[in-house]
Amino acid sequence: MAGVVGRLIRCWCRRAVAGRSRSALPSGHPALHPGCCSLKVPALQLHVSKTAMGASQKDFENAMNQVKLLKEDPGNEVKLKLYALYKQATEGPCNTPKPGVFDLINKAKWEAWNALGSLPKETARQNYVDLVSGLSSSSDSSSQAKPEADRKQAEYETVVMTSEDGITKIMLNRPAKKNALTEQMYQEIMLALEAASKDDSTITVLTGNGDYYSSGNDLTNFTNIPPEGVEAKAKNSAILLRNFVGSFIDFPKPLVAVVNGPAVGISVTVLGLFDLVYATDRATFHTPFSHLGQTPEGCSSYTFPKIMGPAKAAEMLIFGKKLTAGEAYAQGLVTEVFPDSTFQKEVWTRLKAYSKLPQNALRISKQIIRSQEKEKLHAVNAKESSILQERWLSSECMNAIMNFFSQKAKL
Numbered sequence: 001m002a003g004v005v006g007r008l009i010r011c012w013c014r015r016a017v018a019g020r021s022r023s024a025l026p027s028g029h030p031a032l033h034p035g036c037c038s039l040k041v042p043a044l045q046l047h048v049s050k051t052a053m054g055a056s057q058k059d060f061e062n063a064m065n066q067v068k069l070l071k072e073d074p075g076n077e078v079k080l081k082l083y084a085l086y087k088q089a090t091e092g093p094c095n096t097p098k099p100g101v102f103d104l105i106n107k108a109k110w111e112a113w114n115a116l117g118s119l120p121k122e123t124a125r126q127n128y129v130d131l132v133s134g135l136s137s138s139s140d141s142s143s144q145a146k147p148e149a150d151r152k153q154a155e156y157e158t159v160v161m162t163s164e165d166g167i168t169k170i171m172l173n174r175p176a177k178k179n180a181l182t183e184q185m186y187q188e189i190m191l192a193l194e195a196a197s198k199d200d201s202t203i204t205v206l207t208g209n210g211d212y213y214s215s216g217n218d219l220t221n222f223t224n225i226p227p228e229g230v231e232a233k234a235k236n237s238a239i240l241l242r243n244f245v246g247s248f249i250d251f252p253k254p255l256v257a258v259v260n261g262p263a264v265g266i267s268v269t270v271l272g273l274f275d276l277v278y279a280t281d282r283a284t285f286h287t288p289f290s291h292l293g294q295t296p297e298g299c300s301s302y303t304f305p306k307i308m309g310p311a312k313a314a315e316m317l318i319f320g321k322k323l324t325a326g327e328a329y330a331q332g333l334v335t336e337v338f339p340d341s342t343f344q345k346e347v348w349t350r351l352k353a354y355s356k357l358p359q360n361a362l363r364i365s366k367q368i369i370r371s372q373e374k375e376k377l378h379a380v381n382a383k384e385s386s387i388l389q390e391r392w393l394s395s396e397c398m399n400a401i402m403n404f405f406s407q408k409a410k411l
């Protein structure tokens, strides 16, 4: 089914990007027209309410025009994201009924929009502008050489993305909150990964700013309950989680975690989807799911037993044992541990050398290794997300989160 949707979306979007339906364009946003698709859906006329734009209306309109000028097809995932961010920025949370199961294109569009949950309009608008600027800079870079300077890519609020020496670095940037992952941060990491997958870099790195790599899911994510209630919140969170982990499963380039400090929860479980995990000897690896009334995610219910054996995986994922960097290395979760004093220097020297290797050979080698299990990983991700959707409604989970905020029950 996904293949069918992919083909229909590619077809639907091709005409939009090629601008063949440009004449149907309302002033502003490109119409997304089904083009040659066998499945006929009305051309999407997106009208922008002036009041929805706010202060960055000019940037927003410029971004919409930039989409029409893109030299390269950014891929259907990105086009669905553009569509979703546009709707969120102009209409707010998804407010239409879910299309029928056979209405493949509109269902894919609806799911993309719905996955943004209660993302504020202003954030959606900014993310739209950032995504387009990332696309424009990468399509420009394919046509002209840029000095090998530190090129700051799209502006995000919770991550910093830079590209230099063939390496795109995505740095989690909420050090005061131990880089806890808010809903906005999940979205921005996905957007940054999408941009990194399309830019001219060879390797992509995820790291943290400050003394923590990441303390995992921001527990305040469970406190902003929308008017639709906790069930809707759990459902939207499960969609967001599945999309987030899916971004790592599908990432096409060598992906490296530079674990600069302690790592908790989902920031640990997705490590099984990275190609290299370099850690400072200060780092620890903690997956306290039972403690929080929750269950494993990030495909760790499958990857961790494969990496470290069922007994060690159970000790981490079921019983919440916190590993030192040395233990994580011994169990195969970490590729190499470095002394904290020389960690950054050693790791970046090594990565700069790796980034000089033939780009396509690196990418194709990764694909050979990862493609054998991609379908399985997506199935595991779907299962884990649906189980967590239930767990988040449990009293065990709600009590654990209240404990954290009332007594600051630290892990």
Ligand SMILES: CCCCCC/C=C/C(=O)SCCNC(=O)CCNC(=O)[C@H](O)C(C)(C)COP(=O)(O)OP(=O)(O)OC[C@H]1O[C@@H](n2cnc3c(N)ncnc32)[C@H](O)[C@@H]1OP(=O)(O)O
Pocket (backbone or CB within 6 Å): 176, 177, 178, 180, 181, 183, 186, 215, 216, 217, 218, 219, 220, 221, 237, 238, 240, 241, 264, 265, 266, 267, 288, 289, 292, 294, 297, 404, 409, 410, 411
């Ligand atoms: C869309 C949903 C997807 C969900 C996917 C499922 C994911 C599951 C997980 O990731 S489970 C793991 C969740 N993480 C935690 O439970 C960690 C909670 N934090 C702590 O236990 C501690 O903060 C610590 C051990 C990480 C660090 O302790 P310490 O060194 O003493 O620092 P502070 O506690 O003072 O932290 C500074 C500041 O940051 C706030 N903070 C830290 N981590 C989180 C967090 N995960 N969520 C929310 N806030 C966090 C902490 O409250 C302090 O804030 P303050 O300065 O008091 O305002």
